[in-house]
Amino acid sequence: MTGFYRQGSALVCDGVALDRIAAAEGTPLYVYSAATIAGRYRAIDEAFAGYPHAIHYALKANSTLAILRLLRGLGSSADANSGGEIDAALRAGFIPAQIVFTGVGKTVAELAQAIDLGVRTINVESAGEIERVDALSRERQTRTKIALRINPDVDAKTHPHISTGLKTNKFGIAAGDIKALCAHARGLSGVEVVGLHAHIGSQITDLDPLARAARALVGLSRELAGEGTRIEHLDLGGGLGVSYDGSRVPTAQEYADAVLPIVRESGLAIVLEPGRQIVAPAGALLTRVVDVKEAGPDKLFVIMDAGMTELIRPMLYNAFHRIEPVVQTDAPPTPCDVVGPLCESSDTLGKDRILPRPQAGELYAVLDTGAYGSVMASNYNRRLLPAEVMVEDGKARLIRRRQTLDDVLALEL
Numbered sequence: 001m002t003g004f005y006r007q008g009s010a011l012v013c014d015g016v017a018l019d020r021i022a023a024a025e026g027t028p029l030y031v032y033s034a035a036t037i038a039g040r041y042r043a044i045d046e047a048f049a050g051y052p053h054a055i056h057y058a059l060k061a062n063s064t065l066a067i068l069r070l071l072r073g074l075g076s077s078a079d080a081n082s083g084g085e086i087d088a089a090l091r092a093g094f095i096p097a098q099i100v101f102t103g104v105g106k107t108v109a110e111l112a113q114a115i116d117l118g119v120r121t122i123n124v125e126s127a128g129e130i131e132r133v134d135a136l137s138r139e140r141q142t143r144t145k146i147a148l149r150i151n152p153d154v155d156a157k158t159h160p161h162i163s164t165g166l167k168t169n170k171f172g173i174a175a176g177d178i179k180a181l182c183a184h185a186r187g188l189s190g191v192e193v194v195g196l197h198a199h200i201g202s203q204i205t206d207l208d209p210l211a212r213a214a215r216a217l218v219g220l221s222r223e224l225a226g227e228g229t230r231i232e233h234l235d236l237g238g239g240l241g242v243s244y245d246g247s248r249v250p251t252a253q254e255y256a257d258a259v260l261p262i263v264r265e266s267g268l269a270i271v272l273e274p275g276r277q278i279v280a281p282a283g284a285l286l287t288r289v290v291d292v293k294e295a296g297p298d299k300l301f302v303i304m305d306a307g308m309t310e311l312i313r314p315m316l317y318n319a320f321h322r323i324e325p326v327v328q329t330d331a332p333p334t335p336c337d338v339v340g341p342l343c344e345s346s347d348t349l350g351k352d353r354i355l356p357r358p359q360a361g362e363l364y365a366v367l368d369t370g371a372y373g374s375v376m377a378s379n380y381n382r383r384l385l386p387a388e389v390m391v392e393d394g395k396a397r398l399i400r401r402r403q404t405l406d407d408v409l410a411l412e413l
């Protein structure tokens, strides 16, 4: 068994007791299961095994170097969304040819960095960006491989804040503009269109919109081939959503079964950019109860030492995460709002939960927080970024030390 599960009354990560890890490293603390990351990466790789594919792990989900190194060792490539993520990928040992550079607002400096390195492709998002890549490449007497991100106007049926494939979203190039842009790009000496890209959103648990986006890419690639633009690959964007509440979500195999029959007829290699699907269930945020207060006649506020500064997803997307005591008690089940310590009423980890009546000092785990957790942490209220631990081969290893106030203040002049 891998990941987070109970041995008797104690929650463990890959067999290592979480209360021992928290006693050694303090809280708030992120803990990751290396075995879960590896298992989830391999599940995708195996599902697509019969077809030419490359998995470019999306660093935005979690770019702690130890996680990147683990994934690189498994054969992953990288999807970077900023100059900083490109640098992190390089420092983790990825080579430029393994990096696709995505993002809706790449600066000229970031584009120049990617062009100088010779990344696999720059996934361009607009006519203006094609011109910028072309000009920068010509200055350097080079030709840069680009993929055009299309906005297929497909409803991903996910939370509006993480839906990206509707024409009302800021992302990509309208599908109807792609042919004219390609014709224009064929006349430019600084760019070569080698791919088509679509990413319609994150936390997608319905295969139908993903299949529709794949169909849009295949259709366009066929039309472009007829006009003389030979595409080498189709980039299907981010991965599947995960189950935060225990409900059933499609498996990697079901995703492959939904899209492969569509892309197979094109014969084109595919690029996948999963983030959440690989790392979300591989992480937990450990936090201790600071205080317990009455929230009404029969409800408690459980105030934790972690909040929106360590995990902003509940506040940002109304996201649900399971919250469990690390060591089960037989205290009576009690309705609770689990909240953070920050001066914001929306600083909540979980509303309307039933927990064994919590006590100050007890340790809790907020589960499935390996993606978009630690990477979105902030120093608001002068709070310090949490430490991170990876459990691998039965041992807990500190992979990022806790930030100090000196680290934070070192930037100030």
Ligand SMILES: Cc1ncc(COP(=O)(O)O)c(C=O)c1O
Binding pocket: 058, 060, 061, 079, 102, 103, 199, 201, 202, 203, 204, 237, 238, 239, 240, 273, 274, 275, 276, 277, 371
């Ligand atoms: C272009 C792009 N690729 C990949 C991803 C990763 O998505 P996910 O974590 O849902 O797999 C994102 C995230 O939104 C993205 O914007």
